[in-house]
Structure formats: structure tokens, C-alpha cells
Amino acid sequence: MTHREVLEALSGLLLALFVAMLSSTVVTNALPRIVADLDGSASGYTWVVVATLLTMTASTPIWGKLADLFSKKMLVQTSLGIYVLGSLAAGFAPSMEALIGARAVQGLGVGGITALVQVVIASMVSPRERGRYAGYIGAVFAMATVSGPLIGGVIVDTPGLGWRWTFFLAIPIAVVALVVLQRTLHLPVVRRDVRIDYLGALLLTGGVSVLLAWVSLAGNQFPWLSWVTAAAVAGGVLMLVAAVYVEARVAEEPVIPLRLFADRTTRLATLASVMVGLAMFGSTVYLSQYFQIARGMTPTQAGLMSIAMVGGLLVSSIVSGRRITTHGFWKKYLVVGLVLVVVGLALLGTIDATTSLVAVGLFMAVLGVGLGMSIQNLILAVQNNTAQRDMGAASSVVAFFRSMGGSIGVSVLGAILAHQASDSVATGLARLGVSGGGGSGSIPDMGALPGPVRAVFEAAYGDATGHLFLVAVPFAVVALVCVVLIEEVPLRTSIDDVAPDPEARRA
Numbered sequence: 001m002t003h004r005e006v007l008e009a010l011s012g013l014l015l016a017l018f019v020a021m022l023s024s025t026v027v028t029n030a031l032p033r034i035v036a037d038l039d040g041s042a043s044g045y046t047w048v049v050v051a052t053l054l055t056m057t058a059s060t061p062i063w064g065k066l067a068d069l070f071s072k073k074m075l076v077q078t079s080l081g082i083y084v085l086g087s088l089a090a091g092f093a094p095s096m097e098a099l100i101g102a103r104a105v106q107g108l109g110v111g112g113i114t115a116l117v118q119v120v121i122a123s124m125v126s127p128r129e130r131g132r133y134a135g136y137i138g139a140v141f142a143m144a145t146v147s148g149p150l151i152g153g154v155i156v157d158t159p160g161l162g163w164r165w166t167f168f169l170a171i172p173i174a175v176v177a178l179v180v181l182q183r184t185l186h187l188p189v190v191r192r193d194v195r196i197d198y199l200g201a202l203l204l205t206g207g208v209s210v211l212l213a214w215v216s217l218a219g220n221q222f223p224w225l226s227w228v229t230a231a232a233v234a235g236g237v238l239m240l241v242a243a244v245y246v247e248a249r250v251a252e253e254p255v256i257p258l259r260l261f262a263d264r265t266t267r268l269a270t271l272a273s274v275m276v277g278l279a280m281f282g283s284t285v286y287l288s289q290y291f292q293i294a295r296g297m298t299p300t301q302a303g304l305m306s307i308a309m310v311g312g313l314l315v316s317s318i319v320s321g322r323r324i325t326t327h328g329f330w331k332k333y334l335v336v337g338l339v340l341v342v343v344g345l346a347l348l349g350t351i352d353a354t355t356s357l358v359a360v361g362l363f364m365a366v367l368g369v370g371l372g373m374s375i376q377n378l379i380l381a382v383q384n385n386t387a388q389r390d391m392g393a394a395s396s397v398v399a400f401f402r403s404m405g406g407s408i409g410v411s412v413l414g415a416i417l418a419h420q421a422s423d424s425v426a427t428g429l430a431r432l433g434v435s436g437g438g439g440s441g442s443i444p445d446m447g448a449l450p451g452p453v454r455a456v457f458e459a460a461y462g463d464a465t466g467h468l469f470l471v472a473v474p475f476a477v478v479a480l481v482c483v484v485l486i487e488e489v490p491l492r493t494s495i496d497d498v499a500p501d502p503e504a505r506r507a
Contacts (some may be wrong), residue, residue: 006124012181013117014140016080019174020113021141023083023106024052025148026170028288028306029299030156030163037163040096043217046414049285050212050407051100055107056114057403058205061255063112064397065196067119073185076120079112080174080181087174091167102167115399120185122383137376139318149288149303156299197251200243204255207239208404212411260394265385265489268482269378270401275479276338276378277405278412279345279472280371285410286417286465287364294353294462296454308361312368320373330377331488337373338480340366342473349470353462374483378402384489409475413468420464428456 027034027048035045066075086106093099117137152166214232222228247254261267287309291302320333344367351360379398386394432452449457 008184009124009186010121010136012177012184013076013120014136015173015177015180016076016113017117017137018140018144019080019083019170019177020110021144022148022151022170022173023087023110024049025144025306026152026155026166027163028285029149029153029292029302030166032289032292033156033299034099034163035096038093038096038099043414043418044096044100045289046411046418047100048096048103049281049410050414051103052107052110053281053403053407053410054205054209054212055104056111057107057208057400057407058201059108059111060115060400060403061397062196062198062201063115064119064394064400065253065255067116072116072120072123073181075112076116076185077178077181079109079116080178081109083109083113084171084174085109087167087171091164111403118379118383118399136321137317139314141313141317141375143314149306150300151303153299153301153303197246197253197255200246200251200255203239203243203246207236207243208407209236210239211236212407215411215415218415256397256400260386260397263385265486266382266394266397268486269382270398272338272479272482273378273398273402274405275475275482276341276371276374277402278409279341279405279476279479280375281406281409286414286468289417290351290461290465294458294465295357296458305357305361305364309364309368309371312365312370313372314368316369316372317376320377324377324380329488330381331483331486333373334377334381334483334486335480337370337377338476338483340370341374342370342476342480344368344370345469345473345476349466349473351462351466351469353458355462355466374479375402378483381486405475409472413471416471417461417464417468420467421460424460424463425456428460429453432456 031045031048034040034048038044040048063075063079083106086102086104086109089102089105090099093102121137151169155161155165155169156163210232214229214236218224218229244258247256248258261270287306288299288302291297291305292299297305316337320337324330324333344363347363347366348360351363382394382398434453
């Protein structure tokens with residue numbers, strides 16, 4: 001395909017990807033208001049995010065496998081339809097429980113969109129040229145991340161609209177994406193016998209869900225050391241062990257083909273993706289809470305602060321993608337990117353409720369530049385070592401584990417933040433002679449609090465947020481080590497039907 005033909009086909013895909021990314025970012029600055037309006041708690045705040053990440057994670061490898069079997073165009077349109085249904089349900093949700101369920105449906109659609117965009121691009125262009133298009137994907141990711149919090153903040157602050165419109169907003173864009181895809185995306189359809197590994201996907205998702213629920217609820221709903229903890233941990237681990245057995249011995253078409261991990265690059269890139277997802281999602285998703293609770297900002301102002309990080313991501317993703325396409329080498333960009341991620345997280349680990357906002361913005365920009373150089377290029381490294389017949393599965397495996405890391409990070413770090421903030425609030429209120437505060441895990445309406453009590457909450461959430469970034473640093477270091485150990489293979493200039501021979505490459 002010529003560059004023009006690829007761009008025409010890519011237009012609808014990028015619109016769909018924009019919608020998928022917008023679903024996560026547009027709601028970020030609305031979450032404190034949503035939780036307050038629906039009488040939610042800190043764990044509810046976490047699960048509005050985790051529900052989407054979990055179903056996205058669970059469905060990503062299935063979408064990738066379906067892409068190796070069915071029409072990729074039809075699958076992208078189906079995932080957009082599921083996303084629209086989930087958005088409608090979320091917009092009309094009467095309670096936190098209903099909202100979390102609707103967000104889970106949204107996640108099914110988002111999983112399809114994010115996985116299939118990578119698969120379709122891999123079907124159209126060679127790995128060498130793919131760096132250029134990875135830059136476009138990074139730009140769309142950045143646009144959604146920049147505009148989402150801003151748009152969401154404005155919607156929440158606009159009388160007559162409110163937070164429900166943050167879910168309705170993307171529906172017309174999704175419809176336009178469906179129409180554009182119908183007109184521009186034309187790919188050959190591969191048809192063969194279908195063997196979808198539903199059991200493996202169910203066991204894998206079930207095991208992770210049980211463990212994440214345990215982390216989120218332990219300490220509030222039941223003690224850490226209790227029979228509920230023992231049952232949850234044992235059940236989650238057993239399901240994960242069973243999932244590995246099913247993938248290795250039972251499934252004819254495993255949702256995660258373990259043979260892919262025979263390749264060293266795939267193993268290391270997958271582990272790095274888990275660590276990047278954990279550090280990125282787990283720490284940055286709570287920045288909006290930091291700006292609104294610890295710094296007293298409105299949702300719109302909190303959205304403006306996100307420009308610092310996403311601006312860095314936008315520039316670095318485009319520049320690194322073009323440089324990789326020009327030279328065919330990618331490892332140095334991954335290494336530099338992850339070094340910057342480590343540095344950015346460490347710098348953000350120093351923030352509290354009194355840190356200069358200029359300094360916070362600079363720290364976020366460093367993190368954004370690092371993420372822009374690493375997120376897409378990890379998938380590119382794996383695709384370069386994968387046969388065309390496994391491209392859907394391999395691409396989705398990396399995205400799957402990155403989302404899995406994000407789910408774990410949001411849940412675990414959210415629990416850490418909730419517990420630390422709750423303890424700090426209880427201690428601070430006790431000094432003021434106020435009893436019964438802080439222990440419920442509820443997120444207050446800061447505007448309704450008296451000055452001294454508000455100061456306690458601001459200090460508690462400021463300190464707890466800085467602590468989250470410090471906790472995320474070791475995971476980013478592990479990702480950096482993995483990337484350093486990857487053997488660089490120059491990007492192929494053709495779409496091969498068979499995986500390149502590692503021995504031949506070394507020769």
C-alpha cells in the first residue's frame with residue numbers, strides 16, 4: 001500500500017483510537033465529582049478505572065486472536081458498537097455499582113479498538129515503516145490525553161451539563177469513526193476454523209480480578225489477616241495456575257500462545273510492558289485527585305495541568321517514531337525513554353501539597369517524554385520478531401500485559417493511597433479534636449469543608465500522592481533493565497509471512 005492509501009485507511013482507525021483513549025481521559029477530572037454525587041468511596045474511585053482496565057485486559061488477547069481469524073474491519077466496527085453501548089449505560093448510571101458495570105462494558109470495546117489498530121497497521125506496512133505510523137498513534141494518544149481532561153473538566157464545570165456528558169461526548173465521534181472505516185478500510189479477510197480459548201481467558205481474568213478485589217477491599221471491608229484474605233489469595237492463585245495449564249496443554253488456539261515467549265525479545269518486552277503499565281497507570285491516574293483535593297483546583301484547572309505531561313508525550317512519540325523509521329534502529333529510544341520514566345517518577349515522588357506547580361509541571365513533562373518514547377516502541381520490537389500469522393496474537397499479548405500491569409497498578413497503588421490518606425486524615429483531625437473522620441475512605445466535597453479540616457485533607461492527599469510515585473519507581477527500573485537486555489534487531493523492510501530466523505539475523 002502507498003503512504004496515501006495507508007493514511008486513508010488509517011483515518012478511521014485513528015478516530016476509533018481517539019474515542020478509546022478519550023474514554024479513559026475525559027472521565028479523569030470528573031471522578032471526584034462523580035464519586036461525591038453517587039456517594040462513592042475511595043475504592044469506588046479506583047474501581048471506576050479498574051473495571052475498564054480489567055475488561056480491556058481480558059478482551060485484548062481475544063480480539064487479537066479473532067483478528068487472525070475474521071475480518072479485521074468488522075471486528076473494529078463491532079468493538080466501536082460495544083463501546084457506544086457502554087458509554088450510554090455509563091451516562092445514565094444511577095449508582096456507583098451501575099457505573100462500574102457500564103465502565104466494564106466500555107472496556108470490552110476499548111480492548112478491541114486498542115488491539116486491532118495495532119494489528120491492522122501490522123497487516124498494511126512493514127516493521128521499518130511502522131515507526132512512522134507509531135508516531136501518528138502516539139500523536140492521537142497525546143491528543144486524547146490532552147483534550148480529554150480539559151474537555152471533561154469543562155463539561156463538569158458547565159451548568160446544565162455535568163459529569164454524565166463526559167460519557168455521552170464520545171458517542172458521535174464513534175459513529176463518525178464507523179462511517180469512515182466503512183469507506184476507507186479494505187483488507188483481505190482470512191477465514192478458517194475458529195477455536196477461541198474462552199476458558200483460558202476466563203481463568204486468567206478471574207484470577208487477576210479476585211486478587212485485585214482483595215487488594216482494594218482488604219483493610220476496609222475485612223482485615224488483611226483473615227479467612228477472606230486466605231480464600232481470595234488461594235482462589236486467585238489457583239485460577240492463574242489453571243490458566244497457565246489450559247494455555248499450555250488444553251487449548252487448541254490459546255488466547256496467549258505460550259510459544260511466542262520462546263523469543264527472548266517477546267519475553268523481555270512483555271515484562272517491560274507489565275512494569276510500564278503498572279508504573280504509568282498506577283501513578284498518573286491519581287494526579288487529577290491530587291490537583292483537585294490537595295491543590296484545590298477545579299476539574300478544568302486540573303485538566304490544564306495535564307498538558308505538561310502529554311505535551312512531552314506528543315513530541316517524543318512523533319519524533320522517535322520518525323527517527324526509528326529513518327534509521328531502522330529502536331533500542332536506544334526505548335532505553336532513553338525508560339531512563340526518563342524512572343527520573344520523572346522519582347521527581348514526582350518528591351511532591352506534596354505545597355510543591356511549586358511549575359516544578360510539578362516540569363516533572364510531569366519529563367515523565368511524558370519518557371512514556372512517548374517507550375509505550376508504542378515496545379510493541380514495535382515484538383512485531384519485528386513475529387511471523388505475520390501470529391501478528392494479531394503477539395501484538396495483543398504485549399497490550400494485554402501492559403493493561404494487566406495498569407489494572408494491578410491502579411488497584412494496588414489506589415489501595416496504598418486510600419490507606420495512607422485515611423490514616424493521615426484521621427491523625428490530623430484528631431489533633432483538631434474532630435473524631436470519626438478519615439477512616440471511612442470517602443472522598444469529601446472540599447468546597448464544603450471548614451478551613452482547618454480542608455487543610456488536613458490537602459496535606460494528606462498531597463503526601464500520599466508523592467508516596468505513590470516513589471512506590472512506582474522500582475517497577476520502572478525493572479522495565480529499564482528488561483529493555484537493556486533486549487537484543488536489537490534492525491526493523492524489517494517487508495511484511496514477512498514467516499518469522500525471521502534469529503541465527504540468520506545474528507550472522
